[in-house]
Amino acid sequence: MTEQLQPVLINGAWRDATRPSASFTASNPTTGENLSDTYPVSEVEDVEAALQASWEAAELLRSLPAETRAAFLERYAERIEQYREDLAEVAELETGLPAKGRYMNTEIPRTVNQLRRAARAVRERTWTRPTIDTQHNLRAMFGPLHGVVVVFGPNNFPFAFNGVAGGDFAAAIAAGNPVIAKAHPAHPTTSRLLAGHALQAAVQTGFPAAAVQMLYHLPNELGVQLVSDRRVAAIGFTGSRGGGLALKAAADKAGKPFYAEMSSVNPVFVLPGALKARAEGIADEFFTSCTVGTGQFCTNPGLVIMIDGPEAQAFMREATQRFEAAPAGVLLTREAPRQLERGVAHLTAAGARVVTGGKSIEPGFRFENTLLSVSGAAFLKAPEELQTELFGPTSLLVLARDEQELWRAAEVLEGNLTGTIYSGDGDEPLYAQVAPKVRRKVGRLLNDKMPTGVAVSSAMNHGGPYPATSHPGFTSVGLPAAITRFAALYSFDNVRDHRLPPELQDANLLGIWRLVDDEWTRDALRPAQGAAM
Missing domain, CATH: 3.40.605.10 (Aldehyde Dehydrogenase; Chain A, domain 1)
Incomplete structure (x- = not known):
């Protein structure tokens, strides 16, 4: 048949496809069964x-x-x-x-x-x-x-x-x-x-x-x-x-x-003042952002960097409780759980430890909500390996020894779509050190909010330095x-007015904004402005 x-x-x-080389079916990730x-x-x-x-x-x-x-x-x-x-x-x-x-x-x-x-x-x-x-x-x-x-x-x-x-x-x-x-x-x-x-x-x-x-x-x-x-x-x-x-x-x-x-790990820096004032609230926001869509957002916060101490340890406990209490969501593909297992193994080989989770589970395509942690010193020794993106409900907590280690971590970041800084009372001097380093490594810099929301706005940049994207000058x-990625720049030199596109004709019958002699205007060109044709 x-x-x-x-x-x-x-x-x-x-x-009908001409001479297809193979065929495939999609799967229902909830059950693991092939669709018809x-x-x-x-x-x-x-x-x-x-x-x-x-x-x-x-x-x-x-x-x-x-x-x-x-x-x-x-x-x-x-x-x-x-x-x-x-x-x-x-x-x-x-x-x-x-x-x-x-x-x-x-x-x-x-x-x-x-x-x-x-x-x-x-x-x-x-x-x-x-x-x-x-x-x-x-x-x-x-x-x-x-x-x-x-x-x-x-x-x-x-x-x-x-x-x-x-x-x-x-x-x-x-x-x-x-x-x-x-x-x-x-x-x-x-x-x-x-x-x-x-x-x-x-x-x-x-x-x-x-x-x-x-x-x-x-x-x-x-x-x-x-x-x-x-x-x-x-x-x-x-x-x-x-x-x-x-x-x-x-x-x-x-x-x-x-x-x-x-790929992007979207680093989140939580400065001491913010940890002291609202660690529990930030842990809530972090958990929600990390697990929404089962962590399969390109802006998932895959890296959280803070200075170790009682407040950081309290944050990690709060986050761990939330990750453990929530059921594992559904991943999109059959291969996704295996990819996450390999990713966790890669991070642990580079010096991280699993705090909670780390395993595939059934039915369907699922992976435990997973937190890992690593010291700031270990992160600085293997920054490339420890910035491997794990596309799922996973994140790595980096516990820096002091302020210097924290901003050094910012220096070794790869290019990312987003970078977030939470700050509170007394954090302004440290923010002034960290923010310029993060700014150079991300397309969108956030303050005091997680990065998963990507508004469809003319001011949005959903892009960033390599390897987040292949070109830091554009947004998707x-x-x-976003349109200019798929556009060419046309120049017309001494072309007669009636031969020009309507956007460039003297009369501006379209009534659009144009940059005329370095000034934005909707006006038609005055007769003296147009060259004789």
Whole structure:
């Protein structure tokens, strides 16, 4: 009996994968059982077909009005909202995370918000940064890339970071680029449903259907080939450091911008004044942040650094009680518990000790809530090994001997998405020493709050120095800034007014903000300002 595989989305149609090399099924993490639908591992024929269709769609997109992109993004958001219950139920089956508490109330609204904010950015056009120099008759703005954007979605956010619906997708489409989404094999049915709604939204708004395509899974070597292809203009990736670096090497060799979010331990410094005043409250916040989503957030506080003493020991006891009392949550993949066991073994080999937890448990994919500790001196001897990310409900407590050891720990930090400092009375001098060191190592610096909340805000930076991301100058959350990753800078020198994009024409009929002779204005250019044409 021939195995029935779910179709891939290529060139505006659902079609059988051509000569798939293998197949796979997702699992229910709560029970460990395989789900019913079977999906193809695509081979080069599918990749080539998707690339060519996207390449042709890129040409078409450049000729379409911006309003068509905005209408597509808004209609897609409406469809996700309309079918949110069905989407959430499927996502719960594939991830073990609650449909109502996680998806209906949090992640789906966030995803819809991202798409709508992207549509608003398309209409407002501030992301294009129109710039005019009347003296030299030079004009510049950001526009779409000349090619295809490939987006690799992660396992932990099946909506908000999905390759066919999340922030990278919204930013790439807003900039005017076609997207080939590589779904994550942990939630293929959720991705298939989303891609179907994207296709319907495209048809309903006149958006090129081939601008949104999706493949479920690829052999590793084909992923490398994909990001190296001449038709690919940029890549967005969220996932493991190992996978990200392999793809980045291929993209770098081919000269392709590669925007990767890979790993982060998100250090939290708790200074003595804060420990003395509110150790129990901070322990509550730490436990909640470390175990939300079973610790599978990229901003999970995986490293807590404080000066050892009675208050630090009290904090560790409070945290330990909370970790031990709470049931183990569900992890996203079958491999996740084994990866955590290997990670714990790696940390203990480097000098850490297990305070509580440290083992896989059943049923399904679970791992005990886990705390480890290490002295500041041991941390300074093996900082790289002891900053290994453990993607789950785990964290390492670093107990420094004194202030000097604490700020030396800040000096050896790797690049991270976030860094947090809790402070209280009398901590200002120490804060002044620690904060500049942390500031250089993180994308987002927080005071007196845990880092797991990532607001969809124009002021948000969800990025950071390597190895948190591959480029510290960009964010994957927050519009319009996120759009510029997938944009090219166009300059026009002495080009006649009627041949310019509308954003740069003298009349400014769009009424948008423009930087004219180093001053921001919405005014049209006065006749004397425009060069004779």
